[in-house]
Amino acid sequence: MPAITVSARSGAPEETSADTRVVALFEGEELAEAHLQDLVELGEAKPGLRKVATDHEDAPGGGRRRVLIAGLGKREELDAEKARVAAAAVAGRAKELGSVSLSWAAPDGVAGALVEGTLLKLYSFDRFKSKRDDPDEPEGGLESLEIAGSEVDPDEVERSRVVAVAQNAARDLQNLPSNVADPVFLAGRAEEIAAAHDNLELELLDRDAIAARGMGAFAAVAKGTDSEPRLIVLRYRGGEDGPHLGFVGKAVTFDTGGISLKPGAKMSEMKFDMSGGAAVLEAMDAIAALRLPVTVTAVVPATENMPSGHAVKPGDIVTALNGKTIEINNTDAEGRLILADSLCYAVEQGVERIVNLATLTGAIIVALGSTHAGLFSNDDDWVGEVEEACKHTGELGWRLPLHPEYADLVKGKYADLDNAPEGRKASSITAAEFLKNFVGEVPWVHIDIAGTAWGQTRPYVGSGASGFGVRTLVELAWRAAGRP
Numbered sequence: 001m002p003a004i005t006v007s008a009r010s011g012a013p014e015e016t017s018a019d020t021r022v023v024a025l026f027e028g029e030e031l032a033e034a035h036l037q038d039l040v041e042l043g044e045a046k047p048g049l050r051k052v053a054t055d056h057e058d059a060p061g062g063g064r065r066r067v068l069i070a071g072l073g074k075r076e077e078l079d080a081e082k083a084r085v086a087a088a089a090v091a092g093r094a095k096e097l098g099s100v101s102l103s104w105a106a107p108d109g110v111a112g113a114l115v116e117g118t119l120l121k122l123y124s125f126d127r128f129k130s131k132r133d134d135p136d137e138p139e140g141g142l143e144s145l146e147i148a149g150s151e152v153d154p155d156e157v158e159r160s161r162v163v164a165v166a167q168n169a170a171r172d173l174q175n176l177p178s179n180v181a182d183p184v185f186l187a188g189r190a191e192e193i194a195a196a197h198d199n200l201e202l203e204l205l206d207r208d209a210i211a212a213r214g215m216g217a218f219a220a221v222a223k224g225t226d227s228e229p230r231l232i233v234l235r236y237r238g239g240e241d242g243p244h245l246g247f248v249g250k251a252v253t254f255d256t257g258g259i260s261l262k263p264g265a266k267m268s269e270m271k272f273d274m275s276g277g278a279a280v281l282e283a284m285d286a287i288a289a290l291r292l293p294v295t296v297t298a299v300v301p302a303t304e305n306m307p308s309g310h311a312v313k314p315g316d317i318v319t320a321l322n323g324k325t326i327e328i329n330n331t332d333a334e335g336r337l338i339l340a341d342s343l344c345y346a347v348e349q350g351v352e353r354i355v356n357l358a359t360l361t362g363a364i365i366v367a368l369g370s371t372h373a374g375l376f377s378n379d380d381d382w383v384g385e386v387e388e389a390c391k392h393t394g395e396l397g398w399r400l401p402l403h404p405e406y407a408d409l410v411k412g413k414y415a416d417l418d419n420a421p422e423g424r425k426a427s428s429i430t431a432a433e434f435l436k437n438f439v440g441e442v443p444w445v446h447i448d449i450a451g452t453a454w455g456q457t458r459p460y461v462g463s464g465a466s467g468f469g470v471r472t473l474v475e476l477a478w479r480a481a482g483r484p
């Protein structure tokens with residue numbers, strides 16, 4: 001899909017040269033233009049959120065053009081999330097109708113959200129299809145999006161474009177199958193991102209370096225696969241403002257379970273087990289592009305989890321980077337092992353606040369479905385900031401508790417820790433308790449995205465790969481830079 005050009009214009013919205021313009025309709029309000037208000041009175045244009053009616057009019061430069069009337073509900077209830085949803089409904093309709101250029105008359109305060117909803121909705125992943133799924137759909141697609149209105153802030157529009165493009169790039173990494181997007185491929189993407197920005201620096205550790213550095217838990221997971229693992233470290237140095245942030249993302253490019261092999265049903269979905277890492281890498285691209293005046297270190301452990309003659313076995317004991325010993329009683333609880341060393345590594349780099357994103361447990365899907373990600377933290381203030389950022393982006397999170405009684409469940413019989421306590425008690429929480437052992441005193445939030453990384457029902461991301469977390473990470477960097 002070629003990139004969609006996005007622009008802001010402060011003149012009168014109806015003066016656009018786009019082939020399709022969008023007018024917002026609020027409940028209990030009338031449209032100023034008589035031919036549009038006619039459609040409202042006929043009941044064809046409705047103010048309910050996600051409703052879209054079509055009309056035509058003479059274009060100022062001659063010829064005809066399309067007008068879409070988009071329902072936005074009650075004006076006083078409009079927020080960014082509703083604007084994303086409405087923008088997605090409009091984008092879907094515009095695509096069906098063959099619009100090439102789209103211009104939104106933006107209601108106050110939601111210019112950025114309209115950009116996000118449009119770009120996220122129009123994302124598709126069809127590069128492996130030799131012919132189109134729907135031959136009735138027009139060729140081409142949307143080439144430009146304009147956000148028009150006297151109050152529209154061009155910087156906000158551009159920022160939203162950058163983050164939505166980054167989120168779609170994360171979706172590409174997620175959707176790519178594991179025979180393409182292996183750990184070395186992800187490292188290559190990190191190289192590309194680093195090369196594109198003068199304020200980013202890349203460090204890569206290969207199999208030998210991971211072991212030599214003392215990352216025994218990560219090395220154990222990578223033992224079973226013939227694909228080379230990589231520890232990917234991106235350092236962004238944009239300024240002295242705010243705390244040094246650490247973003248850590250699980251990137252298991254395929255999770256078979258290892259010797260504790262998963263059942264076959266839906267195993268193909270385990271190509272998405274790198275979603276946390278994808279979100280972290282692409283968020284760094286956006287943060288660097290926006291030149292936010294902050295310091296961020298990103299750590300992404302990338303490996304496959306495979307069974308083989310040289311794979312780690314249940315009962316094996318390994319030592320993590322901070323010296324803690326771990327009994328690997330289930331090789332399918334691999335995410336926490338690679339994160340253990342990566343969290344230690346981030347702490348060694350001097351990070352002062354950590355967020356890690358990981359498709360860590362099936363149990364979080366049972367608890368929260370695909371609406372909220374699970375949040376776990378050792379610090380009330382930091383998790384409060386993360387919760388605020390989640391609300392702002394619509395990437396919702398819900399905090400679950402930690403407690404010494406849960407921590408007891410991950411104590412080992414023969415070593416300090418057990419990576420997979422028997423029984424299924426609170427297994428999303430025990431996974432978080434396990435991770436907590438590797439962050440020391442640093443304020444930390446673990447976001448379990450196993451339910452939200454794909455399979456969402458949000459209209460603007462659909463049910464496939466969602467790129468969940470990209471916008472929240474950028475938002476956290478934005479806030480760390482002291483921006484409102």
Ligand code: BES
Nearest residue numbers: 330332333335359360361362363420450
């Ligand atoms: N990647 C999985 C978690 C997962 C499962 C994500 C389903 C998305 C959908 C993770 O590595 C895993 O296998 N977790 C185990 C942990 C268990 C062995 C303690 C799980 O959740 O069953």
Ligand code: MN
Nearest residue numbers: 255332333334
């Ligand atoms: Mn697993």
Ligand code: ZN
Nearest residue numbers: 252255273335
């Ligand atoms: Zn996994």
